[in-house]
Amino acid sequence: MNALNIAEYSQTLGLQAKMASALMAKASAAVKNRALRRLAGLLRENQSSLQADNARDLERALAAGLAAPMVDRLKLTPQVIETCAQGCEQLAAMPDAIGEIIGLRQQPSGIRVGQMRVPIGVFGMVFESRPNVTIEAASLSIKSGNACILRGGSEAIESNKALARLVQQALIDSGLPAQGVQLVQTTDREVVGQLIAMPQYVDVIIPRGGKGLIERISAGAKVPVIKHLDGNCHTYVDDPSDLDMAVKVADNAKTQKYSPCNASESLLVARGVAAAFLPRIAAVYAAKGVEMRGCPESLAILAAVPGAKLQPATEQDWSEEYLAPIISVKLVEGVDEAIAHINRYSSHHTDAILTRDHMHAQKFLREVDSASVMVNASTRFADGFEYGLGAEIGISTDKFHARGPVGIEGLTSLKYVVLGEGEIRS
Incomplete structure (x- = not known):
């Protein structure tokens, strides 16, 4: 024509x-x-x-x-x-x-x-x-x-x-x-x-x-x-959290499927649980070939994990949507620093907190500015079918007129x- x-x-x-x-x-x-x-x-x-x-x-x-x-x-x-x-x-x-x-x-x-x-x-x-x-x-x-x-x-x-x-x-x-x-x-x-x-x-x-x-x-x-441009989703492991659950959910959020926009691309970990949690999730990721791009504090802990694929994180990594077996890892002081990091670097798609503290959970739900915000669940649930919508035509990170699936x-x-x-x- x-x-x-x-x-x-x-x-x-x-x-x-x-x-x-x-x-x-x-x-x-x-x-x-x-x-x-x-x-x-x-x-x-x-x-x-x-x-x-x-x-x-x-x-x-x-x-x-x-x-x-x-x-x-x-x-x-x-x-x-x-x-x-x-x-x-x-x-x-x-x-x-x-x-x-x-x-x-x-x-x-x-x-x-x-x-x-x-x-x-x-x-x-x-x-x-x-x-x-x-x-x-x-x-x-x-x-x-x-x-x-x-x-x-x-x-x-x-x-x-x-x-x-x-x-x-x-x-x-x-x-x-x-x-x-x-x-x-x-x-x-x-x-x-x-x-x-x-x-x-x-x-x-x-x-x-x-x-x-x-x-x-x-x-x-x-x-x-x-529209939605990116799916830079975060999983934040809080202090306190159920570490068995946190390992299970952080694994699923990243590795259940690498290519969807609701896969977690960044793992934030409270310093109070980092020494206990990071080696466990790193062993899981190592077995599945997931590369961890960490901040200096996280790399110091992860260095002792056999077979872990490690790289220093750059500033760009905090904003990256990998759609691949790669995840960025950063230690934070607690829920306030986690929220601030997410609101700065995330694509406002889907972000999750894994916690045993009800007040931390409520604060995260209120203050994280994303289309879907989750407590103790995998980001991979951000989907029209999983939300009971029957089907979805896409996932919106806009604020007007539709948001989320x-x-x-x-x-x-x-x-x-x-x-x-x-x-x-x-």
Whole structure:
């Protein structure tokens, strides 16, 4: 497509989404749930053809020399397809939040004032690699009564097209507009530039991918963006703490999986428990090949641990999102210094305290400025499914309009409703 055609195509996508959003917003819960269950059925029925389209993407990715982890993310295995289908069914089984009125209260004038949950309208989503995100985004859009425009990565274009066709078939079969979920059919990046600059059609943009993608979209967007740039998460081992629990949780937070944004990248340890705790966690990390980049005090303790992979920490390490078997380690005097360090260096994603002191726990919850703050739990729980949201469209480190894992409620807004019986203002 040339520049003129791209602009026209983008405008058409936007206009169609805007028109479809009105129909999606007024659809009943039964109709939306029927579409989700139909989509689950179509995914299972079309597993073979989906894998055939996916094979074309995989072949092209391998020929282009795409890194092995990226190729792995591209795969639509039977398990991935079944998980997508189950996700649709789980959403269909959840209560419908749209139209819910909360906080209704009587005023001295006689009127009753509350807030009603309503769809945002149209969201655009730009994502990389995983084609299953097409189904996650589409199903959340349907359940929340929104329309959406999806732009997946060029490496997954055939898989995304195949999945989007099934989504549109499910919408049509259920009496909803096919344009309720639209996939950008071209790999031309200029469409993204158009999409993020159409406030007349698009109400919010959700980028899901690497830091570079999110920074580019945030810099050029003329519509609100729900984003997170980094996942520099901290686990703080307090004095006092249950050291058996602390070892178990600090291990899980770092090593259960290295690549997610909710894996802990920094370990803070109170000086009062450092001598007892650090050798134990270092032995666990050494066995798993995790490198520890420590402050001078921590390295002095860790030096005696057989097989420990140690490096001096630099200033940059305190801010780093490794997404790898590396963790920074720093000793702090106590909870106040831990909170100050986290608020300075963290990405405000997820931070945890491991403690036996209730007052320390409450202080940490109140004062740590992050989207998720935890007591005696692994940071790896920062996830829409684990939070009981059914699914998530991403994790937001913004403060407006959604924060933390973004599920159905994060794709809605609130409007005030006033119920009266003929009251007039005096």
